[in-house]
Amino acid sequence: MARDPIPPTALRREATLAASHGEARVDPYAWLRDPDWQAVMREPARLNPAIRAHLEAENAYAGAVMAPLADFERTLEAELRGRIEAEDASVPAADGDWLYQVRYRAGGQHPIHLRRRRDATEEAVLLDGDALAAGQAFFRLGPVRHSPDHRFLAYAVDRAGAEAYTLVVRDIATGEEIAALADARGDFAWTADARSLVFTRIDRRHRPTEVWRHRLGGRRTEAELVYRESDPGFYLHVDRTESGRFVTIAAADHSMTAEVHLIDATRADGAPRCIAPRERGVDYDVTDIGTRLFIRTNADGAADFKIATAPIESPGRSHWTDVVGHRPGRMIRAMLAFRDHLVLLVRERAVPQILVWRLVDGAIRTIGFDEEAYDLGLVRGYAFATTTLRFTYGSMTRPQETWDYDLATGARALRKTQRIPSGHDPSAYVVNRLEAPSHDGTMVPLTVLRRRDRAVDGRAALVVYGYGAYGHAIPAGFAANRFSLVDRGVVYAIAHPRGGDDLGQAWYEAGKLDRKPNTFHDFIACTERLIAAGLGDPARVIAHGGSAGGLLVGAVANMRPDLWRAIVAEVPFVDVLSTMLDASLPLTPPEWFEWGNPIEDAAAYQTIRGYSPYDNIGARAYPAIYATAGLSDPRVTYWEPAKWVAKLRATATNRPTIVLRTNMEAGHAGAAGRYDKLVEVARAYAFMLHAIGLASPRPAR
Numbered sequence: 001m002a003r004d005p006i007p008p009t010a011l012r013r014e015a016t017l018a019a020s021h022g023e024a025r026v027d028p029y030a031w032l033r034d035p036d037w038q039a040v041m042r043e044p045a046r047l048n049p050a051i052r053a054h055l056e057a058e059n060a061y062a063g064a065v066m067a068p069l070a071d072f073e074r075t076l077e078a079e080l081r082g083r084i085e086a087e088d089a090s091v092p093a094a095d096g097d098w099l100y101q102v103r104y105r106a107g108g109q110h111p112i113h114l115r116r117r118r119d120a121t122e123e124a125v126l127l128d129g130d131a132l133a134a135g136q137a138f139f140r141l142g143p144v145r146h147s148p149d150h151r152f153l154a155y156a157v158d159r160a161g162a163e164a165y166t167l168v169v170r171d172i173a174t175g176e177e178i179a180a181l182a183d184a185r186g187d188f189a190w191t192a193d194a195r196s197l198v199f200t201r202i203d204r205r206h207r208p209t210e211v212w213r214h215r216l217g218g219r220r221t222e223a224e225l226v227y228r229e230s231d232p233g234f235y236l237h238v239d240r241t242e243s244g245r246f247v248t249i250a251a252a253d254h255s256m257t258a259e260v261h262l263i264d265a266t267r268a269d270g271a272p273r274c275i276a277p278r279e280r281g282v283d284y285d286v287t288d289i290g291t292r293l294f295i296r297t298n299a300d301g302a303a304d305f306k307i308a309t310a311p312i313e314s315p316g317r318s319h320w321t322d323v324v325g326h327r328p329g330r331m332i333r334a335m336l337a338f339r340d341h342l343v344l345l346v347r348e349r350a351v352p353q354i355l356v357w358r359l360v361d362g363a364i365r366t367i368g369f370d371e372e373a374y375d376l377g378l379v380r381g382y383a384f385a386t387t388t389l390r391f392t393y394g395s396m397t398r399p400q401e402t403w404d405y406d407l408a409t410g411a412r413a414l415r416k417t418q419r420i421p422s423g424h425d426p427s428a429y430v431v432n433r434l435e436a437p438s439h440d441g442t443m444v445p446l447t448v449l450r451r452r453d454r455a456v457d458g459r460a461a462l463v464v465y466g467y468g469a470y471g472h473a474i475p476a477g478f479a480a481n482r483f484s485l486v487d488r489g490v491v492y493a494i495a496h497p498r499g500g501d502d503l504g505q506a507w508y509e510a511g512k513l514d515r516k517p518n519t520f521h522d523f524i525a526c527t528e529r530l531i532a533a534g535l536g537d538p539a540r541v542i543a544h545g546g547s548a549g550g551l552l553v554g555a556v557a558n559m560r561p562d563l564w565r566a567i568v569a570e571v572p573f574v575d576v577l578s579t580m581l582d583a584s585l586p587l588t589p590p591e592w593f594e595w596g597n598p599i600e601d602a603a604a605y606q607t608i609r610g611y612s613p614y615d616n617i618g619a620r621a622y623p624a625i626y627a628t629a630g631l632s633d634p635r636v637t638y639w640e641p642a643k644w645v646a647k648l649r650a651t652a653t654n655r656p657t658i659v660l661r662t663n664m665e666a667g668h669a670g671a672a673g674r675y676d677k678l679v680e681v682a683r684a685y686a687f688m689l690h691a692i693g694l695a696s697p698r699p700a701r
Contacts (some may be wrong), residue, residue: 013028014027017581069687109676152172187208207235208237211225227272254591294323303504345378399418399419400477401414403415429486436522447496463491469548471508514596543563571629575615614640624687629642
């Protein structure tokens with residue numbers, strides 16, 4: 001990469017932060033946080049001019065540094081586009097007399113929603129995402145749902161990337177927009193009479209703390225308050241049970257504490273009714289089969305969850321009866337209700353399975369696959385009184401497949417296989433599961449993807465991806481983009497450190513709060529294990545992570561900078577201590593149960609202080625770093641990576657190449673269009689491949 005460009009030097013404005021537990025910190029880059037940041041998230045043009053000038057200077061520097069790779073970036077982008085079906089379409093989903101489908105046109109960035117009658121071939125376009133996005137700097141289409149009587153269409157639109165949606169309702173027959181509800185979170189549910197929408201709204205601090213009801217036929221922007229959450233640590237989410245009988249309001253935090261209220265969807269004025277009052281550490285969610293409730297819960301020590309049932313008339317905990325018992329190590333991740341069956345998605349030893357429970361007699365059938373590592377997903381349809389379950393299957397080598405499964409007979413029907421237009425041969429690749437001994441002897445799983453025709457001789461470049469937070473497991477599913485790395489000889493590995501729930505709830509608990517450092521030690525151990533197994537050249541190893549995974553790679557960059565040739569940190573959560581000390585930020589109060597509350601807890605302060613990437617930058621040699629940010633990001637605010645990069649550049653002893661690209665018109669997920677997103681992927685991949693000496697025009701197959 002070009003060494004001549006001079007990186008921007010962020011002004012140092014020494015700001016002494018409020019003392020916490022006897023320590024007053026000095027932050028020279030605190031000025032990069034716009035004091036009116038909440039307004040900036042919704043209207044990026046309002047950013048302070050001095051801050052904008054610095055971020056644009058960083059973008060210009062990143063462009064100048066990577067200018068010699070411009071042709072290579074275009075090559076990568078073309079490869080990535082070549083793996084996308086230009087005119088892609090979902091498998092049609094049946095609802096009564098209608099079939100609904102999502103499709104992309106050739107060259108289209110956004111989805112088109114269509115429908116046709118079962119007995120007809122003529123299609124009608126319900127919503128054209130490309131047309132809605134025309135002329136807008138940013139556009140993301142959220143959930144799209146038709147009303148139960150098929151007369152109306154509701155959809156959520158984000159036009160800034162801040163995850164503040166406008167909820168729009170259209171009359172399908174006339175195309176008239178009959179409602180536009182601002183400040184929505186994006187989740188909503190129709191009532192059974194198709195005359196009302198229940199939805200979540202965000203408050204002035206960008207938190208989903210209120211549920212509102214809009215009645216069709218009233219003023220198009222008006223709604224009535226249904227429920228308000230008073231605890232800033234709890235967020236709300238609205239859904240509808242599969243039977244359609246209830247709208248659910250779920251309140252949850254990161255302490256595995258939940259509370260669910262039901263609204264009778266058949267009543268226009270239905271009021272929320274609590275299932276079971278919140279108890280610290282008791283998590284649950286609810287569905288129904290019309291005559292009784294089913295509850296997925298960790299109550300009574302069921303750390304990896306069990307299924308209970310309860311009468312609709314008396315749903316409190318004292319009436320819960322276990323029907324699928326708890327089995328340690330078998331995490332029940334989700335449930336889907338049908339009239340005669342309950343379907344469970346479970347994971348055991350990091351491998352998913354689907355369990356089909358026949359309600360009439362309790363018989364259980366398992367849907368599994370033979371590959372060593374793969375991913376499964378349940379597809380929620382519209383029909384309740386059906387025996388057809390739709391699910392997805394894919395592995396790191398095998399493109400995603402969509403299956404229909406007959407719940408009564410066990411017969412499977414393949415409905416769609418993801419097509420890779422440029423070609424893909426699953427047999428050309430190998431996937432293995434390994435384990436790495438961590439610092440305390442715990443064995444940490446790894447999933448490894450490589451080309452079959454490459455020798456395991458310790459000479460390959462190695463990319464290690466990790467996340468390890470929020471109980472979120474990284475699935476071993478298919479990701480077409482990865483093959484631009486793997487086909488150039490890169491060994492691609494996914495580490496499954498503590499902090500995810502890959503091995504159950506205990507695995508998650510062992511990587512949060514005061515045990516968070518386990519996540520970082522696990523990731524380091526995984527990388528060392530891969531090198532020791534001959535799967536990577538120790539001089540050509542890259543760490544890759546985003547968001548909380550950006551925290552992970554930022555922490556290990558401080559702990560073991562010698563281990564990495566380069567770090568790719570996308571929207572990285574790197575200023576953990578300052579963020580957790582600021583209760584005004586959108587995610588802080590709910591996440592005290594994930595990271596600790598350093599405001600009130602001195603031990604939590606010291607733990608976070610000990611690993612927060614920004615606070616632990618030191619005078620040492622650092623690897624090359626590629627970081628990204630989103631100006632309207634409400635999850636990881638733009639100033640976190642901006643401050644981190646500025647401090648790294650000012651402190652590192654070896655003048656490493658450190659670039660920051662801030663998307664000035666997007667948020668946490670970056671570009672929204674399916675092709676625009678590939679531009680961002682190509683940039684990151686170009687940085688990686690150059691850093692490990694593989695910036696060649698064509699993959700070596």
